[in-house]
Amino acid sequence: MAGNGASSTPFIEIRDVSKYFGDFAAVDSVSLTIGKGELFSILGGSGCGKTTLLRMLAGFEVPTKGRILIDGVDITEMPPYERPVNMMFQSYAIFPHMTVEKNVAYGLEKEGIPREEIKRRVGEMLNMVQLGAFAARKPHQLSGGQRQRVALARALVKRPKVLLLDEPLAALDKKLRERTQFELMSIQYKLGITFVVVTHDQEEAMILSSRIAVMDKGRLIQVGTPKEVYEYPNCRFVADFIGNINMFEGTVVDVDGDRVRVNCKDAGGELVALSDSPPLAGSAVCVAVRPEKIFISQNEPENSEDTRLAGVVEDLGYFGNLSLYRIRLEGGRIVQVSAQNRRRSAERFLEWDDKVFISWRPRSAVLLTD
Amino acid sequence: MKPRSRFILSVLAFGYAFLYLPLASVIVYSFNDSRLATVWGGFSTRWYGELLDNDQVLDSAFLSLRIALTVATLATIFGTMAGMALSRFSRFRGRTLFSGMITSPMVMPEVITGLSLLLLFVSMQQLVGWPAQRGFGTITIAHTTFAMAYVAIIIQSRLSAMDESLEEAAMDLGGRPLRVVFDITLPLIAPAMIAGWLLAFTLSLDDLVISSFVSGPGASTLPMLIFSKVKLGVTPDINALATLIILFVSSGVLIAWWVSRRSQRQSA
Amino acid sequence: MSTAAGLRHDLLWQKVTIAIPYVWLLVYFLAPFAIILKISLADPVIAQPPFTPFFDSQGDITATSDNYSFLLTDKLYAVTYLKSVFMALVATLLCLALGFPMAYGIARADESTRNLLLLLIVLPFWISFLLRVYAWMGLLNNYGVINNVLMWLNVIDKPIAFMYTDFAIYVGLVYSYLPFMVLPLYATLERMDLDLVEAAQDLGARPSQAFWDVTWPLARPGVIAGCLLVFIPAMGEYVIPYLLGGPESLLIGRVLFDEFFVNRDWPLASAVAIVLLLILVVPIVFLQRSQARDAEGHA
Incomplete structure (x- = not known):
């Protein structure tokens, strides 16, 4: 589903948008285009500006500067009630004094749609989110998951051009969250509506999205498919924010084509990484390697292309499908390594204080300069 | 959505002006030298001086203070008991009547409370010869009855906002229930008790209608004295008295607010 | 000490804690x-106390419904009750019209200003009620501040007679009871989830529609509580009609007071009080219900 619309024509255009609250730049010169039918996530920690950006798309905040266009129409200053955009609130914001049916019908009533049609569309929508039997209930009689679906139905029934979702899964427990993720994706696929999701949960963003925008301190840091953002982070922040990663700070020793050798004191050896735009020798860089990209063995690996380092097992954790190791290198620093438990064995492969070697291929490592 | 529209702002401004301009005008006119309260005759503090020479005013103020101190203390004790009974003790017989009697005095029109209490005192005097005369004692009883209701509500809401597991923990650690009340519950609701005491004190000091009913000859509280003067119109010495009360109360409330805000910030 | 004795001891202090305020309230x-109720069924006599005893010397009951039939037949009382209800209602609506936007503005202010604004609403509570009514006497007088200012501005050339009119009573009632309206309204508005209003606008409601569809219905508990808290005491008000209203402004609280102190007709005053209480029983019970529901909602 990742390919769904990722390459289509711009549908939402955010042009150099900033939002200031007093002197504080909540959103700082963000430019972004989102294609029609995309399931696009804006990912970042709290206070990174993602919610402010979403609220400017919804019309609750007006940008201090910049323009926002949807489907070619400038909506920068259009009030929320005139926008072809609907939002699913983090709190769900279900009207407590109205039944489920009334909640879902509310938006259509404000459009002045005939009663008959409202009834039909609300019924269809409630069936789609599997709440047909709950139409007459009041919100306080619903579970968390059901309330989430009411909020979704209420926003979708208006057939918006864009659906905004503010932390859509944050209020659900883990099991329900996993199920709902896939429901959201299939509804989005079925209706073809552009979804813009704001989330702080990188796992959620990875699973749901066709593309992800990572934000920090009001700025857009990186935009790409989940794979791009995970495998090719463009800076230390993104590498660190998404997934687990080992980061080795060091200085470039020499550059041979796209091969860069980096000296890292606390790793106790030289590291090799590939780079399209290699830095100059002597400059400070960071070599980042994901734990699952590292091999672990008790015999010294032979391939001389690879980075090889020696250490001892400091700590290990068994997670069933995989095991996580913390290896203390000779230089003193700790490296996280994860390994699939492919073999079924009562005995552990490695124990505490075992001497081990870790290694990785040059193209498994990412060279970060900022 | 604009957080505050121009309409809301102007209503707020009007509302606060409406609440405070009358008080401001009383304060200004208390410094008016002219005996005619409405004609400005130059700045003077002579009405304050006359106020302090007026034995009638001082006597009734003293009586009001004595009553208010007694009422506040009694009402805090009874009200705390009632508030604890309502929020901490499980079901007991007559609980519904009890909670009804706690909340009713607050909404009962004063003329009805005053009249009914006076008739009670008169009937009791006929039956058992007590109270022999009406004054300090009867006013205190009347005020305590309605003031304890306010205290009980304050205590009750404080207790229901408070985590009962604190008391359970204390009992778990070996505290006997009555010991726990004194070691844990009362210290924790002390701020609410102080607030209740102050409210009861103010309510008692402020009351005119109920006092007028249950008081006897010769016992005149400060509001009763003020009312008898005010009936005849605006007088500069009442302006001076009102100014003293307004300034005293406002500075007390503002200081209390400032202190509580500071302690909140420190604990935050 | 055995556990059983300990428990009995504990129950004893609980009983005492309940009994003291309970008995006090039963008696007083x-x-x-x-x-x-008993005296309202007695005849007035010129004696001390000025009413006939409930039991005569033979021990027979001497109840009479004369006072009530007098209240019902004498037009003055019916008119007074109706006028009291009317004036209390109008004052309640005026308080609501002024209090709702104020409470709304306070609830939506940022936190530090909000606390100060709330304090300024509560502060008049602590200042003598009587003196606050008195302050208006100085303003509304023929030679009072308002007339002086208006004449100085050449808006009028003769003082307007504000004092001793129904207008003055309304001013006094709204002034005195406005905080009772603002505080419960503020409490509900402040609790209200602002997302709901935004959600309504997001779904296509203009701000005014969002107000009537969402804010107003959700503020209803506060509106009801505030209205009752103003209406009930306003119905029995004595000081305001006495000081600000004219001699004709016969509101029921004042009639009761005068019947008692001026005419010394204790039985009739009692009957007036009982009828007033009957009128107020419905709103009082209603108020207690809504407050109990509110307290449960918090727990």
């Missing part, structure tokens, strides 16, 4: 109503 709050 509930019993007086029985007495008022």
